[in-house]
Amino acid sequence: MSEVVRLRKWKEFKRLAAELKPASIVYSIDQNGMSKTKELTCLRVILPAQNAYYVYLDFPKGNALRDTAIPIRENKYGRFLEDQDVINFLKKELGREDLAVFSYWTT
Numbered sequence: 001m002s003e004v005v006r007l008r009k010w011k012e013f014k015r016l017a018a019e020l021k022p023a024s025i026v027y028s029i030d031q032n033g034m035s036k037t038k039e040l041t042c043l044r045v046i047l048p049a050q051n052a053y054y055v056y057l058d059f060p061k062g063n064a065l066r067d068t069a070i071p072i073r074e075n076k077y078g079r080f081l082e083d084q085d086v087i088n089f090l091k092k093e094l095g096r097e098d099l100a101v102f103s104y105w106t107t
Contacts, residue, residue, distance in 0.1 A: 003052040010067035013045060013056040017094050020049050025090060028104035029081045041072065041081055045090070046104070068093075 007013045017025070026046040043065055047054040058065040063072050065081075070089050072079050087101045 005052050005054050007054055007056045010056065010058065013047065013054065014093060016054055017047055020047065022047055022049070022099075024048070024100035024102060025094075026102050026104050027086055027090070029083070029086070041079060043068070043070065043081060043086065044104070 007016065026048070028044045028046075030042050030044050041060060043058045045056045045058075047056075058067050058070070060066065060072055060079075064070060065072070068089060070081060070085050073082055073085075074080075083103060090101050091097055091099055
């Protein structure tokens, strides 16, 4: 059975992704009901590897996510993350235009 390993910093996740060179990465934009603030949106990025799933979580700070600085958008319905912003960020930060990036909810 695969282990789930939570990575606390974006730099850790980025280093591991460079080392493992995955063919794909999965992300989900989650509504964090356990939040102590009124902000509910957070980003979960999952790196599947042979013996483990590496998971990184990023939470809001102001108008962007804390570590990744992905912008939080707003409309009349509330604040949200745009899928394309997440995909573009991951490909750019990981230096892999060929990286397949999938939303957890659409795969």
